[in-house]
Amino acid sequence: MDSESLLRRLADDVSPKNAQKERVRGMLKRRIDGPAMLAKAKLELTPDDALHATLWQRILGRIEPVAVRSLFDRIRGLIAPEQSVQQSVKMNLFSRLAPVAVVPLHRKAYRWVAAFVVVVFVVQLSPVFFIAPATIAESSVLLEPTQGGVEVSIDNLWQPISNEIELKQAVALRTEGGEATILLHDNGNVRLAPNTTLTLNDVSDHSSILSFNGSSMTIASGEIWLQGLLPDSVRGFTVQTPQGSVTVHGGSVSIDVVNDTTHVEVWDRHATIVRGDQSFALVAGETVDIGNHSVSQIRDLPADAYKGSWVAQNLRRDAVHQREMAQMQEERHAAQAGILPNSPFYPVKRVAEAVDVLLTLDPQAKLQKQLEQANTRLNEAAALIAAGDTGASIPLDEYKQTLLAVASGSGGNASVKTLLQQTLAQNSAQLSAALPDDTSYLLKKTVLEASAQMPDSVIGPQDVTGTLLVDTLDALHQAVQSGSGTQVAQTLAALTPYLPALQSGSLLKPEVKKEAISLISDVADAAQQTSSGSGSDVISQVVSQTLSPYLPANPAEVPQRVPVIVAQLPSLTDAELDAAVQGALHRIFDVYSMPQSQENQLRVEMKKFENSPDEGRFLRRLYSAMPDGTSFSELVRHQIQLLREKQILSGVGGSGSGETK
Numbered sequence: 276m277d278s279e280s281l282l283r284r285l286a287d288d289v290s291p292k293n294a295q296k297e298r299v300r301g302m303l304k305r306r307i308d309g310p311a312m313l314a315k316a317k318l319e320l321t322p323d324d325a326l327h328a329t330l331w332q333r334i335l336g337r338i339e340p341v342a343v344r345s346l347f348d349r350i351r352g353l354i355a356p357e358q359s360v361q362q363s364v365k366m367n368l369f370s371r372l373a374p375v376a377v378v379p380l381h382r383k384a385y386r387w388v389a390a391f392v393v394v395v396f397v398v399q400l401s402p403v404f405f406i407a408p409a410t411i412a413e414s415s416v417l418l419e420p421t422q423g424g425v426e427v428s429i430d431n432l433w434q435p436i437s438n439e440i441e442l443k444q445a446v447a448l449r450t451e452g453g454e455a456t457i458l459l460h461d462n463g464n465v466r467l468a469p470n471t472t473l474t475l476n477d478v479s480d481h482s483s484i485l486s487f488n489g490s491s492m493t494i495a496s497g498e499i500w501l502q503g504l505l506p507d508s509v510r511g512f513t514v515q516t517p518q519g520s521v522t523v524h525g526g527s528v529s530i531d532v533v534n535d536t537t538h539v540e541v542w543d544r545h546a547t548i549v550r551g552d553q554s555f556a557l558v559a560g561e562t563v564d565i566g567n568h569s570v571s572q573i574r575d576l577p578a579d580a581y582k583g584s585w586v587a588q589n590l591r592r593d594a595v596h597q598r599e600m601a602q603m604q605e606e607r608h609a610a611q612a613g614i615l616p617n618s619p620f621y622p623v624k625r626v627a628e629a630v631d632v633l634l635t636l637d638p639q640a641k642l643q644k645q646l647e648q649a650n651t652r653l654n655e656a657a658a659l660i661a662a663g664d665t666g667a668s669i670p671l672d673e674y675k676q677t678l679l680a681v682a683s684g685s686g687g688n689a690s691v692k693t694l695l696q697q698t699l700a701q702n703s704a705q706l707s708a709a710l711p712d713d714t715s716y717l718l719k720k721t722v723l724e725a726s727a728q729m730p731d732s733v734i735g736p737q738d739v740t741g742t743l744l745v746d747t748l749d750a751l752h753q754a755v756q757s758g759s760g761t762q763v764a765q766t767l768a769a770l771t772p773y774l775p776a777l778q779s780g781s782l783l784k785p786e787v788k789k790e791a792i793s794l795i796s797d798v799a800d801a802a803q804q805t806s807s808g809s810g811s812d813v814i815s816q817v818v819s820q821t822l823s824p825y826l827p828a829n830p831a832e833v834p835q836r837v838p839v840i841v842a843q844l845p846s847l848t849d850a851e852l853d854a855a856v857q858g859a860l861h862r863i864f865d866v867y868s869m870p871q872s873q874e875n876q877l878r879v880e881m882k883k884f885e886n887s888p889d890e891g892r893f894l895r896r897l898y899s900a901m902p903d904g905t906s907f908s909e910l911v912r913h914q915i916q917l918l919r920e921k922q923i924l925s926g927v928g929g930s931g932s933g934e935t936k
Contacts, residue, residue: 414460414603416442416478423453423469447474450497459491461600461708463503463512463523466589471497476917481505481512482704489917490515498531500589503544504600504708506742508700508726508734511547515921518565519550525707526559527593529586537565540576542590544745545790552886558790559797578800594753600708605715608657608705615658616666639869642681642691646698649677653702653718660714667717675725682729690869692731699726699734710750711769712762741787744773748794755801755814763814767821777825795822847889856896864902877907881914891918 322330356364418427419439426433427440428447436448448455449472457465462481467473474493481491482505493515503512503523511524516537521530526544530537539548540562547556548563550570557563557573564571580586614624628648635641652670659667682695699722706719723742726734747770754762776782777791802818847855859880863873880897884890894915901908 414458416460416475417458418442418448419456419458421454421456421466424451425449425453425455425467426451442475442478444478445474445476447472449473459512461604462505462704463501464596465492465502465512466500466592468498468500468585471499473497473499474920476515481510482701489513489914490520490921493920494530494532496532498529500527500529500585502527502589502593502596504597506700506703506707507738509704515917516565518567519548522547522549527590529589535567539563539565540580542576542581542586543593543749545786549886556786558786558793560793597708597710598713601710601713601715604706604708605657605661605713605718608654608715608718609661610658611651612654612658613651615655615662615664616670617659617664639690642694645677645681646694649674649681650698650702652677653722656721657715657718660717671717671721674721675728678725679728693875695729696732699729699732703734710753711747712750712754712766716746737782737784737787740773740776741783741791744770744776744783744791745787745794747773748791748798751818752794752798752801755798755818758814760814763818767818771821774821774825792825795825798822799826847892852889852892852896855893856900859897860900863907870906874907874910877910881911891915894918 417439418425418436418441420436425436426449427436428434433449442457448467450467450469452469454469455467457467457475459465460480460482465473472495474495475491476489476493477491491512491514495517499514501512501514501521501523503525505511505524507524509524511522513520513522514530516530516532517535518537521528521537521539523546524544526546527542528546529540529542531540532538539546539557541557541559543559545556545558547554548565548570550565555573560576561573562576563573581590614620628651632641632644632648635644652674655670656667656674659670678695678699681691702722703719703726706715706722709716709719720743723734723739726732727736727739747766751763751766751770754766777788783791798818799822802815859877863876863880881894884893887893894911898908898911898915901911
């Protein structure tokens, strides 16, 4: 019940005479009339719309606050960026302040493994990325008929040859009335005179000391001219004749087989003659006759021998061929260099090489990669020299440092020593054609110096000095023959530091000293022969003044070097021979574990019995004792066949070395 209803009930119930009844009615009346009065007052007091709008305008005008801007507010307004700029900055900040998801530890490990795999993959492909492929093909053995008829034995049938062919295996050939030339890789060449019969036994590259170690060729009759471009540190070209063998490394030699005599003439450098169990050396300008049972005294070639058409023609061809081979060897090294030190990508190449070695766990494989990287430095130097860059000395120094580091870290390991010798011998052979006036001679000199610094090296300081001296004399000889005064002067300047070695008894080997003196004589003779013009007179005077102190005043006669009759050594007993075979097998298979080292030792063992009465017996028993599953039996068998051919040519039989059937 509300208040108004309550008051009405009280007014009715209260007595009229009661004083409070009036009070209740007054309250009720006020309760009823009050809202109506207020509503009426509100209506009276409410202004019309126009007045209402005017009043509100005046009120709002009086209560509107006045904005007071400080100096800092004004400055902030001036330097504040535009709204678009503020929005861009906010978006950038919000993107950076976004929360980063935390990757679990095992997922991080997966990422590291994946990255490692990618690095290994890239390193394995680094030769493809950083090393340029060879653009110059490796040379081969080529037979080139030069004139007349040339025949090759194919399946025991003689077939005529009129065009150049590649020889990939041993072959017999003859020149009836014609002539032919055989190019022996980069290592030299042999020219066949008319009516010559020759068997080429070996077509392998002699720049590798792991190649075949027998005779290179066998001449049955006729005359050949052989030029070698090999250092003494590798096997040379061995020509087997009916009366003995002739080995040539560097230089030019002619071999003429007539009836029962082999006539040998050395025109440049030197050659080694082996007859029976004795050997001796011939240098340029010397000749000797070898018979079945005797050897003539070594003689000097006649003064007019160099004017013969056969000799003069071949000497000119040799000079041209050597220049071409030196250029080809330099280009081949430069083509394999890849990224050079002057490239911005060169650090990436070096990092890839370092990681490649680091990830190689096998010691032998790691050593091989270090040696390959040393060869890469040599190739880089060749490319820089070919491009005319003067920075070739830096990779050449690194080449020597790498080899010395490998040698010092080997601890005297035999296999490491063998690999070092193989690498240096191969590098030396691949640059052997260069002469001092060739741009690649700096590479050859670096390889020789590095070889001399190796412990227990086959190349010593005497060999380095001797090679540099003889090379420079050879270049001087060609310069004098060409008649170029400028070239002669430059070569003489390069020769001067090496000439004092001729007056020392320890800086040169005796045979090298003899060869150098012989070359000096040839240079002096060539200078006198070319003294027809004023320029040539100057050449003759300069050469004579420089070289005359080193020419012998009265050359002594060369004594006889070999006996007239070749002595025969006693044969070994069966027990001694069996012991020798077992010792060889022990040194081959027990001392060495790598196939290359085992093959090297096998060749050393066979070399010990070369030209001995027991050579055939030893080879046959070694062949029978070879373990099953090895590839060396075929090498021994091939050596037995060569020995048999040698015996047939020389007419030797009997029960000693003839036990090779």
